[in-house]
Amino acid sequence: MxxxxxxxxxxxxxxxxxxxxxxxxxxxxxxxxxxxxxxxxxxxxxxxxxxxxxxxxxxxxxxxxxxxxxxxxxxxxxxxxxxxxxxxxxxxxxxxxxxxxxxxxxxxxxxxxxxxxxSFTFEDALLKNNIPIRHIEENRNVPMYKTNIGCVGAGRFEGPMVVSMRPMTEKEAIRAVQVTSRFPSVHGAPVHIGNPEAIGINNIQRPDFGDPVTIKDGEVPVFWACGVTPQAVAMHVKxxxxxxxxxxxxxxxxxxxxxxxxx
Amino acid sequence: MxxxxxxxxxxxxxxxxxxxxxxxxxxxxxxxxxxxxxxxxxxxxxxxxxxxxxxxxxxxxxxxxxxxxxxxxxxxxxxxxxxxxxxxxxxxxxxxxxxxxxxxxxxxxxxxxxxxxxSFTFEDALLKNNIPIRHIEENRNVPMYKTNIGCVGAGRFEGPMVVSMRPMTEKEAIRAVQVTSRFPSVHGAPVHIGNPEAIGINNIQRPDFGDPVTIKDGEVPVFWACGVTPQAVAMHVKxxxxxxxxxxxxxxxxxxxxxxxxx
Structure with a gap:
């Protein structure tokens, strides 16, 4: 076995x-x-x-x-x-x-x-630091969103950043910044913490990819750059x-x- | 003025x-x-x-x-x-x-x-941490050496790493690792501390580029990857x-x- x-x-x-x-x-x-x-x-x-x-x-x-x-x-x-x-x-x-x-x-x-x-690598690091990962707890795909954050273009490649979201307490969010900053090769620190509208996300319960997850009272959404971005951008070049x-x-x-x- | x-x-x-x-x-x-x-x-x-x-x-x-x-x-x-x-x-x-x-x-x-x-950027950070920079003190060019550390090749580009050297006490060397690790975009942490022969340098007083500097009693040489490397490697491709x-x-x-x- x-x-x-x-x-x-x-x-x-x-x-x-x-x-x-x-x-x-x-x-x-x-x-x-x-x-x-x-x-x-x-x-x-x-x-x-x-x-x-x-x-x-x-x-x-x-x-x-x-x-x-x-x-x-x-x-x-x-x-x-x-x-x-x-x-x-x-x-x-x-x-x-x-x-x-x-x-x-x-x-x-x-x-x-x-x-x-x-993101598997930094999720492993978050779990080892007792930071919960809601989509794993709820057995769903991580929720992902198109944002209004533009990527820096290069030749024919350009487009918006896609982010993944993990809800946690504000205290955990600070620790999550520290933990994921150590891993710039796997997305690194979050790109945004808090108000989804500030980065162009109008409905946090309707992700563009993946599944919605529960955000509990006292939790803030924490957003990381997502590996779907380069695929989306490359696809755009057809x-x-x-x-x-x-x-x-x-x-x-x-x-x-x-x-x-x-x- | x-x-x-x-x-x-x-x-x-x-x-x-x-x-x-x-x-x-x-x-x-x-x-x-x-x-x-x-x-x-x-x-x-x-x-x-x-x-x-x-x-x-x-x-x-x-x-x-x-x-x-x-x-x-x-x-x-x-x-x-x-x-x-x-x-x-x-x-x-x-x-x-x-x-x-x-x-x-x-x-x-x-x-x-x-x-x-x-290296200007990390030298600035070292100085702010009271770590001496000998070639600046002695008003010389930083000593640089070809090593036996191979770069990872890519297509036609390949060759040995060139390093720069700054002598300091062992205590300062530990702090220097911490300080320069914060700056991966400007060479980052040292590649070697101590015995020059371990990386193929036979005479520390005869650098391949730049000038020799004084190494005082109780000091160790600390080596950083040097920006001369890519030029040397590119030149090799002619x-x-x-x-x-x-x-x-x-x-x-x-x-x-x-x-x-x-x-």
């Missing part, structure tokens, strides 16, 4: 590669960084990398493959980006074309894969082809969460 | 632009980030940006211009990268071809300018054309040092 949380990254990716696992990856290979995936043609790679560099809170770069190589040398040198995620989405000209579990047939020498930090992970079906790296803390 | 340290960045750059200042920029526009410059053809821009992203201690990115634009929009939107540094070096096929004070005649639509963090600042003649941004601290 496999305990997914106890697998090491190599074991977890192998399970996924041989198609013995097609579920979301939350909770697998505990303590290791999981990443969002965005694959783009080389022609767009400089602009997208520059976009990520200019918007590090939304687009924290974990690894970028050499053009044509499916191997993320720095974060998982034994992995293959084409087979080691449980579910992918293929977009053509900005429209979802297919959802599948292996993208080998789509891969070509012109492709560059970007691995971007996701690249001929773009491949991403399916929501929740992330890439598991060999990097430990704590290695990515700055202090 | 002009006091260079009291100028704001706009005033300092204007002085430079009209050729009323052709000296090194150390001490100008106090409190504002100064940056190393590297201009490369667009064809190399993705690989160089990826190299910087993979080697953030050596190559901390402050700003990157859009291809063909001489304006660093994020760090100094009123500046012109072609005229606002007191001295430039033009390299052709990896060889120094010319040193001049205005590169407008070289500029074309194919060029991308990279502004990379320099690009048809590459333009950099002349040593010490940096670009003055509108960004305050403290804005670039993570905590």
């Amino acid at each position: 496999i305990t997914p949380s106890q697998l090491n990254p190599d074991e977890a990716r192998k399970l996924i590669r041989v198609k013995d696992w097609d579920n979301p990856t939350a909770g697998m290979a505990n303590g290791f960084i999981q990443a969002n995936l965005a694959i783009l043609p080389k022609e767009l790679a400089f602009e997208f990398l520059l976009f990520c560099q200019r918007n590090p809170k939304s687009c924290p770069i974990i690894d970028v493959t050499e053009p044509g190589s499916p191997v993320p040398m720095l974060s998982a040198p034994n992995a293959d980006i084409r087979t080691d995620l449980p579910k992918y989405r293929v977009y053509k000209n900005g429209e979802l074309a297919e959802e599948l579990s292996d993208i080998t047939s789509y891969w070509n020498d012109d492709m560059v894969a970007f691995l971007l930090g996701c 690249p001929e082809i773009m491949i991403t992970h399916a929501p929740g079906h992330m890439f598991i790296t060999d990097l430990k969460n704590e290695e990515f803390s700055v202090l | 002009i006091t260079p340290s009291q100028l704001n960045p706009d005033e300092a750059r204007k002085l430079i632009r009209v050729k009323d200042w052709d000296n090194p920029t150390a001490g100008m526009a106090n409190g504002f980030i100064q940056a190393n410059l590297a201009i490369l053809p667009k064809e190399l821009a993705f690989e160089f940006l990826l190299f910087c992203q993979r080697n953030p201690k050596s190559c901390p990115i402050i700003d990157v211009t859009e291809p063909g634009s001489p304006v660093p929009m994020l760090s100094a939107p009123n500046a012109d990268i072609r005229t606002d540094l007191p001295k430039y070096r033009v390299y052709k096929n990896g060889e120094l071809a010319e040193e001049l004070s205005d590169i407008t005649s070289y500029w074309n639509d194919d060029m991308v300018a990279f502004l990379l963090g320099c 690009p048809e054309i590459m333009i950099t600042h002349a040593p010490g003649h940096m670009f003055i941004t509108d960004l305050k040092n403290e804005e670039f601290s993570v905590l």
Whole structure:
């Protein structure tokens, strides 16, 4: 009987590669960084990398493959980006074309894969600090919202920041700023605390993506830049082809969460 | 009578632009980030940006211009990268071809300018913490050394890390780690403390660049990744054309040092 949380990254990716696992990856290979995936043609790679560099809170770069190589040398040198995620989405000209579990047939020498930090790492750090994570408690997807905060554009890439929200007490919010500031590579400190309207969110109970969660009396909403941002922005450019992970079906790296803390 | 340290960045750059200042920029526009410059053809821009992203201690990115634009929009939107540094070096096929004070005649639509963090910012933070900076005390250039620490390659870009060295007591070294860890965008924490031979430096009194400085009894050498690294690595690729600042003649941004601290 496999305990997914106890697998090491190599074991977890192998399970996924041989198609013995097609579920979301939350909770697998505990303590290791999981990443969002965005694959783009080389022609767009400089602009997208520059976009990520200019918007590090939304687009924290974990690894970028050499053009044509499916191997993320720095974060998982034994992995293959084409087979080691449980579910992918293929977009053509900005429209979802297919959802599948292996993208080998789509891969070509012109492709560059970007691995971007996701919130799993800082949620782990929050939980270890006894800060509750409501969407986990309520077994829902994290609520996400389009904001009126503009990303810094780079070439053809531009658009609004998408944020995720976690409600907590004001005291916990201060601790959450401290805890997540240590992890700039996985979104870092919150971008906003409190009044949702100040960042263009009119109804906190109607997220643009994910599910609403309960905000209790005495709690404030705390907002973090969200990894959905770069995908939304890239989609807007309508690249001929773009491949991403399916929501929740992330890439598991060999990097430990704590290695990515700055202090 | 002009006091260079009291100028704001706009005033300092204007002085430079009209050729009323052709000296090194150390001490100008106090409190504002100064940056190393590297201009490369667009064809190399993705690989160089990826190299910087993979080697953030050596190559901390402050700003990157859009291809063909001489304006660093994020760090100094009123500046012109072609005229606002007191001295430039033009390299052709990896060889120094010319040193001049205005590169407008070289500029074309194919060029991308990279502004990379320099050590002035963290030296300012060290001084504010009463940590001595020997090369400033002795009025010399900081000693710099090639090491046996390999940078992480990206495409054609690869090579050893160059480090700068500042001697201090062991107690000061601990404080220096804390102080500079706050500034990952300007080289961040040291890469090595103590025995120079461990990183391939055989004679601490014979630096590869800059000048030797006195190491007093009871002091240890503390090594930081140095902004010379990306230039050395880029030169190795022998690009048809590459333009950099002349040593010490940096670009003055509108960004305050403290804005670039993570905590």
